[in-house]
Amino acid sequence: MNRFRTLVMRDLRLALRQGSDATIAVMFFVLCVVLFPFGVGPEPNILARIAAGVIWVAALLASLLSLERLFQNDYEDGSLELLSLTPLPLEAVVLAKVLAHWLVTGVPLIVAAPILALLLNMEAGGFGVLVLTLAVGTPILSLIGAIGAGLTLGARRGGVLLSLLILPLYIPVLIFGAGAIDAAITGMTPRPHLLLLGGILAAALPLAPFAGAAALRQALE
């Protein structure tokens, strides 16, 4: 547990000193959402109607943007090899890196989302659920993404490959995330959507580190 914390703290420190990953993800998220009013026109009703979907799609893409480098730096400088030789199991290494990735890129998205929702004229009833779905959903994005990041490690144009691999797997998260917000706005209960999202998180939390570690072992051979 101590080793796990050490690794998370190191990744956070690296992210804070480099600074780029966290800010790029959240800047991309904001810009992506801001583009929509320009594209579909400043009609408040249309924007309000598509707000939930737009914010969720932008969150998916922003999360994907930083995933490519989840293991890349450690792989290239030999740290990953050494991490696989420490007493900390590789599954725990994956989980620690995912946790750090989520804290650095996922949490800023959750904070920025309500402001963007305001910008898109989303109905007030959806704000709480928006934050809730992102809080449950973004860890799933990081977890599933870790499998793809491990699988594409060492591949040329790994980032493109990663998107092709991972985006289809994000679809259920998108459906239930945006669905919950729509339900809340139209006066229905978002509970079933949220429960399904929670279910996906409960499944991904133990399974993704195993799959990610298996992918890393393949890359380290």
Next chain:
Amino acid sequence: MSAFAGSELTCLRGGRLVFTGLTFRVAPGDALTLLGPNGSGKSSLLRIMAGLLKPFRGTLAWEDAALSEDPDVHRRRTHYVGHQDAVKPVLTAAENLAFWAALGGADDPAQRARAALERLGVPHIAGVPGRYLSAGQKRRLNLARILAAPARLWLLDEPTVALDRAAVRLLEEIIAEHRAGGGMVVLSTHTDIAMDGARTLHLDDFTPAGPDDGSDDGDEDDGDRDDTPHARETAS
């Protein structure tokens, strides 16, 4: 007697047989030097010993217990120094080192890191970010890692690359101390590292014979292998 041994090891890389029928044994206090031309499998053997690679055939054992039964315990008692120095450019040397010391299970990582840097003769780089370190300083930092957390078995893959003469002498001393305390060292090298009573293993003794060897599927793109016959003569 807690010896580390491998028997009848075969290594297959990219469809090419690197070595076969390799047997070794390292007892406490022993040092084993791996010699051989480029491409003869020194790094592969060290990676197999570390558990990074699985041997195609053959077994590794510690005190007659097969390693494959308990890889976690093996990781706890092994330090591996490869070709890459694993130095993070934005962390200082002391932070880099303390991180590995903490993962290796040292009680007071910061203190151990300082002591290890001192021992490697570079206490002044403690506060310097990794990106400003020279190749030799990075290598010293990587070697300090094996001192920062205790482990019985050291696997060093060409540890003297980028080191100056003084650092090589220092490394020799450190290895001698480690062996005096019952530690084991396996290293590959192209330069001379003085180690009393060290045994050598010539890897070209285990490279499969030329084209008439049926197991070679012709996937040979490694030009370094051309000098194998010559190296074999000098080895025998």
